[in-house]
Amino acid sequence: MAGHSKWANIQHRKNAQDKKRGKIFTKIIREITVAARMGGGDPNDNPRLRLAWDKALAANMPKDNIERAVKRGTGDGQGDNYEEIRYEGYGPNGVAIMVDCMTDNKNRTVSEVRYTFNRNGGNLGADGSVAYLFDRKGVLTYGPDNDDEDVLAPALDAGAEDLVEYEDGSFDVLTAPDDYTQVKAAVEAAGFAPDAADVTMRPATTVELQGEDAQNCLKLLDALEDLDDVQNVYSNVELDAETLADAPA
Structure with missing residues (x-):
């Protein structure tokens, strides 16, 4: 991994997420609820809940919100039952992308993810196409x-x-x-x-992009992250610091 712009990539992602705090809160609450439902409400005994709890604190989520989400997960089971799905695909210039979703409507989610890939110069792949x-x-x-x-x-x-x-x-x-x-x-x-x-x-390896190619890839990644059912987006793109400095956060 060349990694010359590692810190610029991290900072850009953080700044972009800070501007979407309301949506980030919603996704973290969903993760907390599912984690508590699957593994119990004690973060000391539930690693997945511990990780989601820490993400909530790092995002400055009020503790009351976190505790309500835990109670929702460990309560009477009412509310939405989310299915976890991973989609794999390719962005511009062959960038590998994985999209983790939580959804109560698989048909809606796959349609939105496929449309977002296609609209932004990528394509949805088969299971296992990039996970390796x-x-x-x-x-x-x-x-x-x-x-x-x-x-x-x-x-x-x-x-x-x-x-x-x-x-x-x-x-x-x-x-x-x-x-x-x-x-x-x-x-x-x-x-x-x-x-x-x-x-x-x-x-394991990255694809370095610059200029218009980098901007097109960023547009796709941001559009995927903006989808309500998407929890996390992973890619192997490495973007140069100059491009990130010019990119809208």
Whole structure:
């Protein structure tokens, strides 16, 4: 992975999400509710709920909202029953894209996802068409102003797998999904809170785009993320910092 614009990619994504806070809240609440329904309402015993809870706190969601979503999931079972579906496809220039959805109407969702791909220069693929290009990993991201050697020691002691450095000075600490929570807690306890952290689908290789190609890909990714039934969008695109600076957040 070239990764010269890693930090610019992270910052652009964060700024874009901040502008969609209402929609982000709705998606996190849905994830909390489903996680609590499937694994119980105690985040200490339910890793999926722990992750969703932490995302809610990172997004500055009021605690009352979080607790109501948990109660909805562990309550009498009333309300929408969401089905989890993953769609795979390609964006401009062969960029690999995976789209995770929660839906109460599969026909509506697949229609919206397919239309969004087609309208923005991509195409929906078959199951398994791009999934092999991604690995599920815990990823703790640090900006260029952090010292990787300081972070590495407590991370490794807590079970981290690797540290990946990028040309812009930022770096990622990688963990197995099951070790993510303990590694994150360990580095935070040591005074090295990450600038961004998640359990995500990390691409093994990336496709670098610039200029109009990059803008077209961003347009597709943003349109997919804007769909109500979409929870997460993963891609293997790597965008240069100059393009991101000119892109609308």
